[in-house]
Amino acid sequence: MTRAPIPHRRGGGFSxxxxxxxxxxxxxxxxxxxRLVVSSEQNKQAALGGSDSMQNGMLALFSISSDAGQAGWGLNDPLVAGCDTVFNDVQGYALAPAARGAAVVRxxxxxxxxxxxxxPDRLTLYSGSSMSGTGVLRVTRDYAGEADIVVERVPYGFALGDVILAAPLTAGAARCALAQVALDPRLQAGPPAAQALNIATGTAFRFNAAGGLGVNYTNGQAALFNLGPAATLSFHTWSIRSGFLQLRAADLAGAASTASTVVDNVVSLKAQYGFDTRVGAAxxxxxxxxxxRWSATMIDADADGVVGGAGDYQHVAALRLAVVARSKNPDKANASGVCTSSTVAPTVFASAxxxxxxxxxxxxxxxxxxxAVDWRCYRYRVFETIVPIRNAGWRPI
Structure with a gap:
């Protein structure tokens, strides 16, 4: 019996x-x-980095320019502006040093x-808060470190805790000095011999030191200015450290001796003086x-032969400010291991x-x-502004 052949069938599935x-x-x-996901993520990171730098840069410039807009309030008298000053603060704030010819002054x-x-530069901005602005008392006796400064009249407008500034009546004849009223002036009201401002030391008076003002004045050749309450004395120093904008401030708790961080990823702060170069009667x-003229350093703006003299500070008409912020996260390097996000470092103050x-x-x-990351791996934004020193023009004649 012959069996019929079985037909071959192709197996199921894929070959x-x-x-x-x-x-x-x-x-x-x-x-x-x-590649689509990576490209999308890179674009997202670049957009977020640009947003971060925009926000940080604008906040930094706004904070500094707001300070600059108020700078000079209460300090615009020709006897005061640019005066080398003795200053003591038990909390550690110090006045900024500056060159005056071959000397260093504050x-x-x-x-x-x-x-x-x-x-990055370090920029210090000073202003007081007294509403009297330029209120003045004359010193009527020789002063040689006493706790009481005898003045010409009842010291109306001066209150317990106010910061006072002593300045020589002849500019440059002596240094200026800062202290704090340690006794309510109303308690010292009386005959002319008893009219005085007390600057004794005490835990509540951070700007007072043993030995009084630290400057002697003879023949009553000094005037006293009121800069307002110590809590609102706006002595601010702006700086950059390790990519952070920092602030030292006399009126910010904990920030007098050690700077506090204000904004991150701000890598540069630059400033220039705008000098009024007219001299003499002009x-x-x-x-x-x-x-x-713009200059990052002091010039002999008043043509008195001294660079950085008190008169040069009185010729400062404006400040030119710039901050540079960078993206929060660096971009990746190319196939050769080189970052090309930023190939040229930023330039500021280039426009006329x-x-x-x-x-x-x-x-x-x-x-x-x-x-550790190369600076070229970051993206940068530059923010610039010009701030007029408006209080420089509002000075007594």
Whole structure:
């Protein structure tokens, strides 16, 4: 008996060739999807980095320019502006140093710039808060370190805890000095011999030191100014450290001796003085100041032969400010391991403002000390503004 042959049937499923084609197509799809996701993430990171730097830079510039707009209040008298000043603070705030010829002084002025070339500057802005602004008392006796400063009249407008500023009646004849009223002046009211302001030491009077003002005045050749309550004395120093904008402030608890961080990822702060270069009879500050020259350092603006003299600070008409903020996260390097997000360091103050005034551009160093990531891996935004020193023109005649 012969058995009929069984017909050959093809097995179910995919052939090896079909499987290989499917795998290749899947890998290609996965590769394109991965590239799409990576590209999307990079674009997202760049957008977020730009948003971070925009927000941080604007906040930093707004904070500093707001300070600059008030700078000089109560310090705009020619006897005071630029005066080398003795200052003591038990909480540790110190006045900014500045060059005056070959000497180093600590001047009271609207602004003091400690210029650092391509590196971040340190900017100090001073102002008082007394509503009297330029109220003055004359000292009527020799002063040689006593706790009581005898004055010409009942010290109306001066209150317990107010910060007073002593200045020589002849500019440059002696140093200025700051102290704090330690006894309610109403308790010392009486005959002229008893009219005085007391600056004794005490735990509540942080600006008072043993030995009084630290400056002697003879023949009553001194005047006293009221800068307002100690709690609102706006002595602020702005600086950059390790990519953070920092502030030392006499009126901010805990920030007098050690700077407090204000904004992160701010890598540079630059400032320039705008000098009114008119001299002699042509210099009429009460009729308005005008910028004739920008400089990061002091110049002999009043042509008295001394660079950084008190008169030079009185010729400062405006401040030119710039801050540079960077993205929070660095971009990735290219296939060669080189970052190209920023190939050229930022330059500030390159435009001629006001019109006709020659700019003094500065090429910045935005590398952060201690940061292992190359500065070229970050994206940067530059913010600039010009702030008039309005209180410089509102000075007594």
């Amino acid at each position: 090896v060739v079909e499987l290989m084609v499917s795998v290749v197509i899947g890998l290609l799809a996965l590769m394109f999807a991965t 001047p009271l002025a609207a602004a003091v710039i400690e210029s650092n070339g391509a590196a 210099f009429t500050p009460t009729s308005g100041l005008q910028v004739g 403002e006001p019109a006709g005034v020659t700019p003094a551009p500065i090429l910045l160093n935005v590398a952060v000390s201690g940061d």
